[in-house]
Amino acid sequence: MTDISHTPPDASAKSPRVDHLLIAEMVEPGSRVLDVGCGDGELLQLLATTKGVDGRGVEIDRDKVNACVAHGLSVIQGDADHDLANYPDQAFDYAILSLTIQATRHPKTVLENLLRIGRRAIVSFPNFGHWEVRSRLLFTGRMPETRNLPDSWYLSPNAHLCTIRDFANLCATVGAVVEQAVAFNAAGRRLPIKWSISTQNLLGEKAVFLLKGPAP
Protein backbone atom coordinates (compact mmCIF):
# COMPACT_ATOMS: atom_id res chain seq x y z
CA MET A 1 0.00 0.00 0.00
CA THR A 2 1.09 3.50 -0.47
CA ASP A 3 1.25 5.65 2.59
CA ILE A 4 -2.50 5.91 2.65
CA SER A 5 -2.84 8.34 5.52
CA HIS A 6 -0.51 10.78 3.80
CA THR A 7 0.84 11.77 7.14
CA PRO A 8 3.43 14.45 6.48
CA PRO A 9 6.89 13.24 7.41
CA ASP A 10 7.91 14.12 10.91
CA ALA A 11 10.65 16.63 11.42
CA SER A 12 12.55 13.77 13.03
CA ALA A 13 12.09 11.62 9.93
CA LYS A 14 14.28 8.83 11.23
CA SER A 15 12.58 8.27 14.57
CA PRO A 16 9.91 5.56 14.38
CA ARG A 17 6.27 6.52 14.07
CA VAL A 18 4.35 6.42 17.34
CA ASP A 19 1.86 3.88 16.02
CA HIS A 20 4.78 1.69 14.93
CA LEU A 21 6.31 1.89 18.39
CA LEU A 22 3.01 0.87 19.94
CA ILE A 23 2.63 -2.02 17.49
CA ALA A 24 6.17 -3.11 18.34
CA GLU A 25 5.15 -3.16 22.01
CA MET A 26 2.18 -5.40 21.25
CA VAL A 27 4.24 -7.98 19.31
CA GLU A 28 5.88 -10.87 21.19
CA PRO A 29 9.59 -11.34 20.46
CA GLY A 30 10.50 -13.94 17.82
CA SER A 31 6.99 -14.19 16.40
CA ARG A 32 5.90 -14.53 12.78
CA VAL A 33 4.47 -11.32 11.40
CA LEU A 34 2.70 -10.36 8.17
CA ASP A 35 2.62 -6.61 7.56
CA VAL A 36 -0.06 -5.83 4.98
CA GLY A 37 0.62 -2.49 3.34
CA CYS A 38 4.19 -2.46 4.61
CA GLY A 39 5.23 0.61 2.59
CA ASP A 40 8.98 1.03 2.60
CA GLY A 41 9.34 -1.64 5.28
CA GLU A 42 9.87 0.74 8.20
CA LEU A 43 7.72 -1.28 10.62
CA LEU A 44 9.18 -4.61 9.47
CA GLN A 45 12.68 -3.25 10.05
CA LEU A 46 11.69 -1.98 13.49
CA LEU A 47 10.14 -5.33 14.41
CA ALA A 48 13.15 -7.24 13.09
CA THR A 49 15.58 -5.06 15.04
CA THR A 50 13.71 -4.75 18.32
CA LYS A 51 11.73 -7.99 18.45
CA GLY A 52 13.63 -10.39 16.18
CA VAL A 53 10.46 -11.29 14.31
CA ASP A 54 10.23 -13.42 11.19
CA GLY A 55 8.55 -10.75 9.10
CA ARG A 56 6.85 -10.69 5.72
CA GLY A 57 5.26 -7.83 3.90
CA VAL A 58 2.68 -7.10 1.23
CA GLU A 59 2.87 -3.79 -0.59
CA ILE A 60 1.01 -2.45 -3.60
CA ASP A 61 3.59 0.10 -4.78
CA ARG A 62 6.20 -1.56 -6.97
CA ASP A 63 9.03 0.86 -6.16
CA LYS A 64 8.50 0.37 -2.44
CA VAL A 65 8.49 -3.40 -2.87
CA ASN A 66 11.77 -3.18 -4.76
CA ALA A 67 13.28 -1.05 -2.02
CA CYS A 68 12.13 -3.50 0.67
CA VAL A 69 13.56 -6.55 -1.10
CA ALA A 70 16.80 -4.71 -1.88
CA HIS A 71 17.06 -4.12 1.88
CA GLY A 72 16.66 -7.81 2.53
CA LEU A 73 13.02 -7.82 3.63
CA SER A 74 10.66 -10.56 2.45
CA VAL A 75 8.02 -8.53 0.69
CA ILE A 76 5.68 -9.32 -2.18
CA GLN A 77 3.92 -6.98 -4.53
CA GLY A 78 0.21 -7.35 -3.91
CA ASP A 79 -2.69 -5.79 -2.08
CA ALA A 80 -4.96 -6.47 0.86
CA ASP A 81 -8.11 -6.92 -1.20
CA HIS A 82 -6.69 -9.56 -3.56
CA ASP A 83 -3.81 -11.36 -1.93
CA LEU A 84 -4.88 -12.18 1.62
CA ALA A 85 -7.26 -14.92 0.50
CA ASN A 86 -4.28 -17.07 -0.53
CA TYR A 87 -2.78 -17.36 2.93
CA PRO A 88 -3.67 -20.35 5.10
CA ASP A 89 -5.40 -20.04 8.49
CA GLN A 90 -3.23 -19.01 11.44
CA ALA A 91 -0.09 -18.82 9.30
CA PHE A 92 1.24 -15.90 11.34
CA ASP A 93 1.27 -14.87 14.97
CA TYR A 94 0.31 -11.34 13.95
CA ALA A 95 -1.29 -9.99 10.80
CA ILE A 96 -0.79 -6.23 10.80
CA LEU A 97 -2.65 -3.62 8.79
CA SER A 98 -1.14 -0.24 9.48
CA LEU A 99 -3.07 2.86 8.30
CA THR A 100 -4.38 0.91 5.33
CA ILE A 101 -7.83 -0.49 6.06
CA GLN A 102 -9.57 2.76 5.11
CA ALA A 103 -8.09 2.48 1.60
CA THR A 104 -9.21 -1.06 0.92
CA ARG A 105 -12.20 -1.86 -1.23
CA HIS A 106 -13.71 -4.39 1.16
CA PRO A 107 -12.58 -3.53 4.70
CA LYS A 108 -14.78 -6.15 6.35
CA THR A 109 -13.42 -8.98 4.19
CA VAL A 110 -9.90 -7.70 4.71
CA LEU A 111 -10.40 -7.67 8.48
CA GLU A 112 -11.89 -11.17 8.44
CA ASN A 113 -8.90 -12.38 6.44
CA LEU A 114 -6.47 -10.76 8.87
CA LEU A 115 -8.19 -12.47 11.79
CA ARG A 116 -8.07 -15.78 9.95
CA ILE A 117 -4.42 -15.54 8.85
CA GLY A 118 -3.04 -14.27 12.15
CA ARG A 119 -3.53 -15.58 15.68
CA ARG A 120 -3.80 -11.87 16.43
CA ALA A 121 -4.54 -8.96 14.15
CA ILE A 122 -3.24 -5.44 14.71
CA VAL A 123 -5.07 -2.68 12.85
CA SER A 124 -4.31 1.02 12.94
CA PHE A 125 -6.37 3.68 11.17
CA PRO A 126 -6.98 7.44 11.10
CA ASN A 127 -10.01 8.30 13.26
CA PHE A 128 -12.71 10.16 11.35
CA GLY A 129 -14.43 10.88 14.66
CA HIS A 130 -11.64 13.24 15.76
CA TRP A 131 -13.01 16.62 16.90
CA GLU A 132 -11.11 18.49 14.21
CA VAL A 133 -12.70 16.39 11.47
CA ARG A 134 -16.12 16.84 13.02
CA SER A 135 -15.78 20.58 13.40
CA ARG A 136 -14.53 21.06 9.82
CA LEU A 137 -17.49 19.19 8.47
CA LEU A 138 -19.87 20.99 10.80
CA PHE A 139 -18.60 24.52 10.22
CA THR A 140 -17.44 24.43 6.59
CA GLY A 141 -19.91 21.88 5.24
CA ARG A 142 -17.10 20.32 3.23
CA MET A 143 -15.10 17.10 3.44
CA PRO A 144 -12.47 17.73 6.10
CA GLU A 145 -8.86 18.23 5.12
CA THR A 146 -6.64 17.90 8.15
CA ARG A 147 -3.01 17.23 8.95
CA ASN A 148 -3.97 13.58 9.27
CA LEU A 149 -6.19 13.52 6.16
CA PRO A 150 -4.55 16.07 3.87
CA ASP A 151 -6.05 15.15 0.47
CA SER A 152 -9.14 16.61 -1.08
CA TRP A 153 -11.97 14.09 -1.35
CA TYR A 154 -11.38 13.48 -5.07
CA LEU A 155 -7.66 12.78 -4.67
CA SER A 156 -7.75 10.80 -1.46
CA PRO A 157 -7.03 7.05 -1.72
CA ASN A 158 -9.22 6.60 1.34
CA ALA A 159 -12.42 4.86 0.30
CA HIS A 160 -13.82 3.74 3.64
CA LEU A 161 -13.02 6.17 6.42
CA CYS A 162 -14.36 5.25 9.85
CA THR A 163 -14.40 6.40 13.45
CA ILE A 164 -13.07 4.53 16.46
CA ARG A 165 -16.64 3.68 17.38
CA ASP A 166 -17.35 2.44 13.84
CA PHE A 167 -14.32 0.20 13.94
CA ALA A 168 -15.22 -1.16 17.35
CA ASN A 169 -18.66 -2.00 15.92
CA LEU A 170 -17.10 -3.76 12.94
CA CYS A 171 -14.96 -5.80 15.34
CA ALA A 172 -18.15 -6.85 17.15
CA THR A 173 -19.85 -7.66 13.83
CA VAL A 174 -17.08 -10.02 12.72
CA GLY A 175 -16.80 -11.50 16.23
CA ALA A 176 -13.32 -10.16 16.93
CA VAL A 177 -12.22 -9.81 20.54
CA VAL A 178 -10.60 -6.43 21.23
CA GLU A 179 -7.65 -7.23 23.49
CA GLN A 180 -6.25 -3.73 23.46
CA ALA A 181 -7.26 -0.43 21.87
CA VAL A 182 -5.12 2.69 22.03
CA ALA A 183 -5.83 6.13 20.61
CA PHE A 184 -3.29 8.89 19.98
CA ASN A 185 -3.88 12.60 20.01
CA ALA A 186 -2.52 14.97 17.40
CA ALA A 187 0.75 15.29 19.34
CA GLY A 188 1.26 11.55 19.11
CA ARG A 189 0.53 11.02 22.82
CA ARG A 190 -1.49 8.05 23.97
CA LEU A 191 -4.82 8.91 25.48
CA PRO A 192 -5.38 7.49 28.97
CA ILE A 193 -6.84 4.04 28.64
CA LYS A 194 -9.48 4.75 31.29
CA TRP A 195 -11.15 7.39 29.17
CA SER A 196 -14.47 6.38 27.68
CA ILE A 197 -14.68 5.32 24.03
CA SER A 198 -16.68 8.50 23.32
CA THR A 199 -13.81 10.61 24.61
CA GLN A 200 -11.19 8.56 22.76
CA ASN A 201 -13.31 8.88 19.61
CA LEU A 202 -13.41 12.65 20.03
CA LEU A 203 -9.76 13.26 20.96
CA GLY A 204 -7.98 10.41 19.16
CA GLU A 205 -6.43 11.22 15.81
CA LYS A 206 -5.34 7.65 15.15
CA ALA A 207 -6.08 4.36 16.84
CA VAL A 208 -4.41 0.95 17.10
CA PHE A 209 -6.44 -2.17 17.89
CA LEU A 210 -5.03 -5.53 18.97
CA LEU A 211 -7.61 -8.17 18.01
CA LYS A 212 -8.18 -11.84 18.34
CA GLY A 213 -10.39 -13.72 15.91
CA PRO A 214 -13.66 -15.38 16.87
CA ALA A 215 -13.34 -18.85 18.33
CA PRO A 216 -13.59 -21.31 15.43
Next chain:
Amino acid sequence: MSAATPDLSALAEPRWNEVHNPTSPVIRFGENEPLRLECQQDLAPFAIAYQTYGELNADKSNAILVCHALTGDQHVASDHPITHKPGWWTSLVGPGKAVDTNRFFVICANILGGCMGSTGPASLNPKTGKPYGLDFPVITIGDMVEAQARLIDKLGIDQLFCVIGGSMGGMQVLEWAARYKERVFSAAPIAAAAWHSSQNIAFHEVGRQAVMADPNWAAGNYYAAGTTPKNGLAVARMAAHITYLSEEALHQKFGRNLQDRDTKTFSFNADFQVESYLRYQGSTFVDRFDANSYLYITRAMDYFDLREKHGQVLANAFRGTKTRFCVVSFTSDWLYPTRESRAIVQALNAVAANVSFVEIDSDKGHDAFLLEEPTFFKTIRGFLNAAATKRGLAPVPEGRS
Protein backbone atom coordinates in the same frame (compact mmCIF):
# COMPACT_ATOMS: atom_id res chain seq x y z
CA MET B 1 30.39 -46.58 -43.05
CA SER B 2 30.06 -49.32 -40.45
CA ALA B 3 28.68 -48.91 -36.97
CA ALA B 4 31.93 -50.14 -35.50
CA THR B 5 34.19 -47.51 -37.00
CA PRO B 6 32.12 -44.36 -37.57
CA ASP B 7 33.73 -41.56 -39.49
CA LEU B 8 33.62 -38.70 -37.06
CA SER B 9 35.83 -36.38 -39.07
CA ALA B 10 32.77 -34.32 -39.87
CA LEU B 11 32.42 -33.76 -36.16
CA ALA B 12 35.81 -32.10 -35.77
CA GLU B 13 34.45 -28.56 -35.68
CA PRO B 14 34.80 -26.73 -32.34
CA ARG B 15 31.10 -27.24 -31.73
CA TRP B 16 31.51 -31.03 -31.76
CA ASN B 17 34.66 -30.86 -29.64
CA GLU B 18 32.59 -29.15 -26.97
CA VAL B 19 30.00 -31.93 -27.20
CA HIS B 20 32.49 -34.73 -26.69
CA ASN B 21 35.46 -33.16 -24.90
CA PRO B 22 34.34 -29.88 -23.39
CA THR B 23 36.87 -27.29 -22.36
CA SER B 24 35.10 -27.00 -19.00
CA PRO B 25 35.34 -29.62 -16.22
CA VAL B 26 33.11 -32.64 -16.73
CA ILE B 27 31.99 -35.44 -14.43
CA ARG B 28 31.30 -38.75 -16.09
CA PHE B 29 28.86 -41.17 -14.48
CA GLY B 30 29.52 -44.80 -15.45
CA GLU B 31 27.35 -47.71 -16.49
CA ASN B 32 26.91 -48.51 -12.79
CA GLU B 33 25.48 -45.06 -12.01
CA PRO B 34 22.45 -44.82 -14.30
CA LEU B 35 20.09 -41.88 -14.24
CA ARG B 36 16.48 -43.07 -14.05
CA LEU B 37 14.54 -40.74 -16.35
CA GLU B 38 10.90 -39.77 -16.07
CA CYS B 39 10.20 -41.71 -19.27
CA GLN B 40 11.27 -44.76 -17.20
CA GLN B 41 14.47 -45.35 -19.18
CA ASP B 42 17.87 -45.54 -17.54
CA LEU B 43 20.54 -43.30 -19.01
CA ALA B 44 24.08 -44.63 -18.55
CA PRO B 45 26.76 -43.67 -18.92
CA PHE B 46 26.21 -39.96 -18.87
CA ALA B 47 28.30 -36.84 -18.43
CA ILE B 48 27.64 -33.46 -16.86
CA ALA B 49 29.90 -30.58 -17.89
CA TYR B 50 30.06 -27.62 -15.57
CA GLN B 51 31.86 -24.42 -14.63
CA THR B 52 32.58 -23.00 -11.21
CA TYR B 53 33.53 -19.53 -10.05
CA GLY B 54 34.75 -18.44 -6.62
CA GLU B 55 35.71 -20.73 -3.78
CA LEU B 56 33.72 -23.23 -1.80
CA ASN B 57 34.02 -22.39 1.90
CA ALA B 58 35.12 -24.88 4.57
CA ASP B 59 31.63 -26.00 5.57
CA LYS B 60 30.42 -25.97 1.95
CA SER B 61 27.59 -23.61 2.74
CA ASN B 62 28.17 -20.88 0.15
CA ALA B 63 27.36 -22.71 -3.10
CA ILE B 64 24.99 -21.13 -5.59
CA LEU B 65 23.72 -23.23 -8.47
CA VAL B 66 22.90 -21.19 -11.56
CA CYS B 67 20.46 -22.93 -13.92
CA HIS B 68 20.69 -21.87 -17.52
CA ALA B 69 17.93 -21.26 -20.04
CA LEU B 70 17.07 -23.02 -23.31
CA THR B 71 20.08 -21.94 -25.33
CA GLY B 72 22.42 -21.13 -22.46
CA ASP B 73 25.27 -23.21 -21.13
CA GLN B 74 27.65 -23.56 -18.20
CA HIS B 75 29.75 -20.56 -19.24
CA VAL B 76 27.91 -18.07 -17.03
CA ALA B 77 30.72 -15.69 -16.28
CA SER B 78 33.60 -16.77 -18.50
CA ASP B 79 34.16 -16.52 -22.24
CA HIS B 80 32.27 -18.92 -24.45
CA PRO B 81 34.70 -21.48 -25.92
CA ILE B 82 33.14 -21.35 -29.41
CA THR B 83 31.99 -17.75 -29.84
CA HIS B 84 34.61 -16.26 -27.44
CA LYS B 85 31.91 -13.86 -26.25
CA PRO B 86 31.67 -13.04 -22.52
CA GLY B 87 29.60 -15.35 -20.37
CA TRP B 88 25.84 -15.00 -20.72
CA TRP B 89 25.17 -13.70 -17.20
CA THR B 90 28.20 -11.52 -16.54
CA SER B 91 25.72 -8.73 -15.80
CA LEU B 92 24.70 -10.55 -12.62
CA VAL B 93 27.48 -13.00 -11.77
CA GLY B 94 31.10 -12.13 -11.03
CA PRO B 95 33.41 -10.48 -8.51
CA GLY B 96 31.50 -7.67 -6.81
CA LYS B 97 28.34 -8.39 -8.81
CA ALA B 98 24.94 -9.17 -7.29
CA VAL B 99 25.89 -12.84 -7.31
CA ASP B 100 29.31 -12.06 -5.88
CA THR B 101 31.91 -14.69 -6.70
CA ASN B 102 34.14 -13.19 -4.00
CA ARG B 103 31.59 -14.44 -1.49
CA PHE B 104 29.80 -17.33 -3.15
CA PHE B 105 30.89 -20.47 -4.92
CA VAL B 106 28.93 -20.41 -8.17
CA ILE B 107 28.27 -23.63 -10.08
CA CYS B 108 26.59 -23.90 -13.46
CA ALA B 109 26.10 -27.19 -15.27
CA ASN B 110 25.24 -27.66 -18.90
CA ILE B 111 21.80 -29.25 -18.76
CA LEU B 112 21.14 -32.86 -19.60
CA GLY B 113 20.17 -32.86 -23.28
CA GLY B 114 22.49 -29.93 -23.96
CA CYS B 115 25.36 -29.82 -26.43
CA MET B 116 28.21 -28.28 -24.45
CA GLY B 117 29.57 -31.42 -22.85
CA SER B 118 26.65 -32.82 -20.89
CA THR B 119 25.04 -35.88 -22.43
CA GLY B 120 22.52 -35.04 -25.12
CA PRO B 121 21.37 -36.19 -28.56
CA ALA B 122 24.70 -35.23 -30.15
CA SER B 123 26.65 -37.39 -27.67
CA LEU B 124 27.81 -40.82 -28.71
CA ASN B 125 25.41 -43.64 -28.00
CA PRO B 126 27.58 -46.34 -26.37
CA LYS B 127 25.49 -49.02 -28.03
CA THR B 128 26.24 -47.84 -31.57
CA GLY B 129 29.29 -45.66 -31.25
CA LYS B 130 27.36 -42.98 -33.18
CA PRO B 131 25.59 -39.88 -31.98
CA TYR B 132 22.24 -40.70 -30.38
CA GLY B 133 20.13 -38.51 -32.62
CA LEU B 134 16.50 -39.38 -32.04
CA ASP B 135 17.48 -42.49 -30.06
CA PHE B 136 18.17 -40.16 -27.19
CA PRO B 137 15.33 -40.49 -24.67
CA VAL B 138 12.92 -37.61 -24.24
CA ILE B 139 13.96 -35.81 -21.07
CA THR B 140 12.20 -33.47 -18.66
CA ILE B 141 13.06 -30.52 -16.47
CA GLY B 142 12.92 -32.99 -13.56
CA ASP B 143 15.54 -35.16 -15.28
CA MET B 144 17.80 -32.12 -15.72
CA VAL B 145 17.48 -31.40 -12.00
CA GLU B 146 18.22 -35.02 -11.06
CA ALA B 147 21.38 -34.87 -13.17
CA GLN B 148 22.41 -31.62 -11.47
CA ALA B 149 21.75 -33.18 -8.07
CA ARG B 150 24.12 -36.00 -8.97
CA LEU B 151 26.77 -33.41 -9.82
CA ILE B 152 26.17 -31.58 -6.54
CA ASP B 153 26.55 -34.91 -4.72
CA LYS B 154 29.89 -35.47 -6.43
CA LEU B 155 31.03 -32.01 -5.40
CA GLY B 156 30.25 -33.04 -1.80
CA ILE B 157 27.69 -30.30 -1.23
CA ASP B 158 24.68 -31.20 0.93
CA GLN B 159 22.78 -27.96 0.76
CA LEU B 160 22.89 -25.28 -1.90
CA PHE B 161 22.83 -21.79 -0.49
CA CYS B 162 20.81 -20.67 -3.49
CA VAL B 163 19.47 -22.01 -6.76
CA ILE B 164 18.88 -19.24 -9.26
CA GLY B 165 17.87 -19.12 -12.89
CA GLY B 166 15.78 -17.32 -15.47
CA SER B 167 13.25 -18.65 -17.97
CA MET B 168 13.84 -22.42 -18.26
CA GLY B 169 16.47 -21.92 -15.57
CA GLY B 170 13.65 -20.69 -13.34
CA MET B 171 11.69 -23.87 -14.08
CA GLN B 172 14.67 -25.87 -12.82
CA VAL B 173 14.80 -23.66 -9.72
CA LEU B 174 11.16 -24.48 -8.97
CA GLU B 175 11.75 -28.17 -9.59
CA TRP B 176 14.78 -28.09 -7.25
CA ALA B 177 12.76 -26.35 -4.54
CA ALA B 178 9.92 -28.87 -4.89
CA ARG B 179 12.09 -32.00 -5.02
CA TYR B 180 14.87 -31.13 -2.61
CA LYS B 181 13.38 -28.91 0.07
CA GLU B 182 16.22 -29.59 2.52
CA ARG B 183 18.93 -29.00 -0.06
CA VAL B 184 17.81 -25.55 -1.18
CA PHE B 185 18.30 -22.78 1.38
CA SER B 186 17.07 -20.09 -0.98
CA ALA B 187 15.65 -20.02 -4.49
CA ALA B 188 15.23 -17.33 -7.12
CA PRO B 189 13.03 -18.26 -10.09
CA ILE B 190 13.22 -15.35 -12.51
CA ALA B 191 10.96 -14.64 -15.49
CA ALA B 192 9.67 -18.17 -15.15
CA ALA B 193 6.48 -20.18 -14.80
CA ALA B 194 5.36 -23.28 -12.94
CA TRP B 195 3.92 -24.71 -16.14
CA HIS B 196 4.55 -24.01 -19.79
CA SER B 197 1.64 -22.15 -21.37
CA SER B 198 -0.23 -23.23 -24.45
CA GLN B 199 1.14 -20.22 -26.31
CA ASN B 200 4.71 -21.16 -25.41
CA ILE B 201 4.18 -24.76 -26.51
CA ALA B 202 2.84 -23.37 -29.77
CA PHE B 203 5.94 -21.27 -30.40
CA HIS B 204 8.16 -24.24 -29.63
CA GLU B 205 6.25 -26.39 -32.09
CA VAL B 206 6.87 -23.79 -34.81
CA GLY B 207 10.58 -23.97 -34.04
CA ARG B 208 10.69 -27.73 -34.06
CA GLN B 209 8.77 -27.97 -37.31
CA ALA B 210 11.20 -25.53 -38.90
CA VAL B 211 14.12 -27.79 -37.92
CA MET B 212 12.37 -30.96 -39.05
CA ALA B 213 11.34 -29.41 -42.38
CA ASP B 214 14.99 -28.82 -43.25
CA PRO B 215 16.09 -31.71 -45.53
CA ASN B 216 19.48 -31.64 -43.83
CA TRP B 217 17.84 -32.68 -40.59
CA ALA B 218 17.57 -36.20 -42.07
CA ALA B 219 15.30 -37.49 -39.32
CA GLY B 220 17.88 -36.44 -36.78
CA ASN B 221 20.77 -38.36 -38.37
CA TYR B 222 22.64 -35.43 -39.84
CA TYR B 223 25.81 -35.97 -37.80
CA ALA B 224 27.29 -38.70 -39.97
CA ALA B 225 26.57 -36.81 -43.16
CA GLY B 226 28.59 -33.89 -41.89
CA THR B 227 25.70 -31.51 -42.39
CA THR B 228 23.40 -29.70 -40.01
CA PRO B 229 19.89 -28.39 -40.53
CA LYS B 230 21.23 -24.86 -40.39
CA ASN B 231 18.38 -23.20 -42.19
CA GLY B 232 15.70 -24.83 -40.14
CA LEU B 233 17.45 -24.15 -36.86
CA ALA B 234 18.09 -20.54 -37.85
CA VAL B 235 14.39 -20.02 -38.58
CA ALA B 236 13.52 -21.61 -35.23
CA ARG B 237 15.91 -19.24 -33.51
CA MET B 238 14.55 -16.22 -35.39
CA ALA B 239 10.96 -17.00 -34.40
CA ALA B 240 11.97 -17.67 -30.80
CA HIS B 241 14.06 -14.53 -30.64
CA ILE B 242 11.01 -12.38 -31.37
CA THR B 243 9.31 -13.87 -28.32
CA TYR B 244 12.25 -12.85 -26.13
CA LEU B 245 11.81 -9.18 -27.01
CA SER B 246 8.92 -6.79 -26.75
CA GLU B 247 7.18 -4.76 -29.38
CA GLU B 248 8.50 -1.65 -27.66
CA ALA B 249 12.08 -2.96 -27.67
CA LEU B 250 11.89 -3.88 -31.35
CA HIS B 251 10.38 -0.52 -32.22
CA GLN B 252 13.02 1.42 -30.32
CA LYS B 253 15.90 -0.62 -31.67
CA PHE B 254 14.86 -0.85 -35.33
CA GLY B 255 11.64 0.97 -36.06
CA ARG B 256 11.08 0.63 -39.80
CA ASN B 257 14.70 1.56 -40.55
CA LEU B 258 16.30 0.12 -43.67
CA GLN B 259 19.53 -1.86 -43.53
CA ASP B 260 22.53 -0.35 -45.42
CA ARG B 261 20.29 1.14 -48.11
CA ASP B 262 18.24 4.20 -48.75
CA THR B 263 15.30 2.68 -50.58
CA LYS B 264 13.40 -0.54 -50.68
CA THR B 265 14.83 -3.04 -53.16
CA PHE B 266 11.53 -4.58 -54.24
CA SER B 267 12.96 -7.98 -53.44
CA PHE B 268 13.10 -10.37 -50.54
CA ASN B 269 16.50 -9.22 -49.38
CA ALA B 270 16.81 -8.11 -45.80
CA ASP B 271 15.70 -4.54 -46.52
CA PHE B 272 14.75 -3.81 -42.94
CA GLN B 273 17.18 -3.67 -40.06
CA VAL B 274 14.97 -5.96 -38.03
CA GLU B 275 15.19 -8.62 -40.75
CA SER B 276 18.93 -8.31 -40.93
CA TYR B 277 19.16 -8.55 -37.14
CA LEU B 278 17.05 -11.69 -36.98
CA ARG B 279 18.99 -13.33 -39.81
CA TYR B 280 22.20 -12.61 -37.96
CA GLN B 281 20.79 -14.03 -34.72
CA GLY B 282 19.75 -17.15 -36.57
CA SER B 283 23.03 -17.66 -38.41
CA THR B 284 25.28 -17.21 -35.38
CA PHE B 285 23.14 -19.52 -33.29
CA VAL B 286 23.59 -22.51 -35.58
CA ASP B 287 27.37 -22.31 -35.20
CA ARG B 288 27.14 -23.07 -31.51
CA PHE B 289 24.01 -25.12 -31.01
CA ASP B 290 22.90 -28.60 -31.94
CA ALA B 291 19.53 -28.81 -33.70
CA ASN B 292 18.48 -32.03 -31.97
CA SER B 293 19.35 -30.51 -28.59
CA TYR B 294 16.99 -27.70 -29.49
CA LEU B 295 14.21 -30.23 -30.14
CA TYR B 296 14.77 -32.12 -26.91
CA ILE B 297 15.11 -29.09 -24.66
CA THR B 298 12.04 -27.32 -26.03
CA ARG B 299 10.15 -30.57 -25.50
CA ALA B 300 11.29 -30.74 -21.89
CA MET B 301 9.97 -27.22 -21.35
CA ASP B 302 6.64 -28.09 -22.97
CA TYR B 303 6.25 -31.06 -20.65
CA PHE B 304 6.91 -28.93 -17.58
CA ASP B 305 3.94 -28.60 -15.25
CA LEU B 306 4.86 -28.63 -11.60
CA ARG B 307 1.22 -29.21 -10.63
CA GLU B 308 1.02 -32.61 -12.28
CA LYS B 309 2.75 -34.60 -9.58
CA HIS B 310 1.03 -32.68 -6.81
CA GLY B 311 -2.65 -33.33 -7.39
CA GLN B 312 -2.87 -30.40 -9.84
CA VAL B 313 -2.40 -27.99 -6.91
CA LEU B 314 0.81 -26.02 -7.21
CA ALA B 315 0.90 -25.15 -3.51
CA ASN B 316 1.27 -28.86 -2.70
CA ALA B 317 4.64 -28.84 -4.47
CA PHE B 318 5.97 -26.48 -1.80
CA ARG B 319 4.18 -27.76 1.32
CA GLY B 320 6.56 -27.80 4.28
CA THR B 321 9.23 -25.76 2.53
CA LYS B 322 11.68 -23.72 4.58
CA THR B 323 13.35 -22.30 1.50
CA ARG B 324 13.47 -18.51 1.13
CA PHE B 325 12.10 -17.53 -2.27
CA CYS B 326 12.61 -14.47 -4.42
CA VAL B 327 10.31 -14.44 -7.45
CA VAL B 328 11.03 -11.85 -10.14
CA SER B 329 9.12 -10.91 -13.28
CA PHE B 330 9.45 -8.12 -15.84
CA THR B 331 6.59 -5.87 -16.96
CA SER B 332 7.12 -6.24 -20.72
CA ASP B 333 7.77 -10.01 -20.66
CA TRP B 334 4.88 -11.54 -22.59
CA LEU B 335 6.49 -14.97 -22.88
CA TYR B 336 6.53 -15.50 -19.10
CA PRO B 337 4.20 -12.72 -18.00
CA THR B 338 3.92 -11.45 -14.45
CA ARG B 339 0.69 -13.34 -13.83
CA GLU B 340 2.64 -16.61 -14.09
CA SER B 341 5.11 -15.44 -11.45
CA ARG B 342 2.17 -14.32 -9.37
CA ALA B 343 0.70 -17.82 -9.56
CA ILE B 344 3.97 -19.11 -8.06
CA VAL B 345 3.80 -16.46 -5.33
CA GLN B 346 0.18 -17.33 -4.53
CA ALA B 347 1.09 -21.00 -4.21
CA LEU B 348 3.98 -20.10 -1.90
CA ASN B 349 1.72 -17.86 0.16
CA ALA B 350 -0.76 -20.72 0.46
CA VAL B 351 1.87 -22.68 2.37
CA ALA B 352 3.08 -19.56 4.24
CA ALA B 353 6.52 -19.82 2.62
CA ASN B 354 9.07 -17.06 2.99
CA VAL B 355 8.70 -15.28 -0.33
CA SER B 356 9.61 -11.99 -1.89
CA PHE B 357 8.10 -10.99 -5.20
CA VAL B 358 9.22 -8.11 -7.34
CA GLU B 359 7.97 -7.07 -10.76
CA ILE B 360 10.70 -5.07 -12.48
CA ASP B 361 9.67 -2.24 -14.75
CA SER B 362 11.42 -2.89 -18.06
CA ASP B 363 10.64 -2.47 -21.75
CA LYS B 364 13.11 -5.17 -22.82
CA GLY B 365 10.75 -8.16 -22.79
CA HIS B 366 11.71 -11.63 -21.61
CA ASP B 367 15.40 -10.98 -22.34
CA ALA B 368 15.43 -8.33 -19.60
CA PHE B 369 16.74 -10.86 -17.09
CA LEU B 370 19.97 -11.11 -19.10
CA LEU B 371 20.42 -7.39 -19.62
CA GLU B 372 21.45 -4.33 -17.66
CA GLU B 373 18.59 -3.85 -15.19
CA PRO B 374 19.92 -2.11 -12.06
CA THR B 375 16.69 -2.59 -10.09
CA PHE B 376 16.82 -6.31 -10.77
CA PHE B 377 20.45 -6.45 -9.63
CA LYS B 378 19.58 -4.61 -6.40
CA THR B 379 16.74 -7.02 -5.75
CA ILE B 380 18.96 -10.08 -6.13
CA ARG B 381 21.78 -8.51 -4.12
CA GLY B 382 19.42 -7.61 -1.27
CA PHE B 383 17.79 -11.01 -1.31
CA LEU B 384 21.10 -12.89 -1.28
CA ASN B 385 22.62 -10.67 1.40
CA ALA B 386 19.63 -11.18 3.71
CA ALA B 387 19.67 -14.93 3.05
CA ALA B 388 23.44 -15.06 3.63
CA THR B 389 22.99 -13.38 7.00
CA LYS B 390 20.33 -15.94 7.92
CA ARG B 391 22.62 -18.72 6.76
CA GLY B 392 25.49 -17.28 8.81
CA LEU B 393 27.79 -16.79 5.83
CA ALA B 394 30.82 -14.59 6.32
CA PRO B 395 30.73 -11.20 4.58
CA VAL B 396 32.89 -10.55 1.54
CA PRO B 397 36.55 -10.74 2.60
CA GLU B 398 38.19 -7.35 3.16
CA GLY B 399 39.63 -5.75 0.08
CA ARG B 400 37.88 -8.14 -2.29
CA SER B 401 34.64 -6.30 -2.83
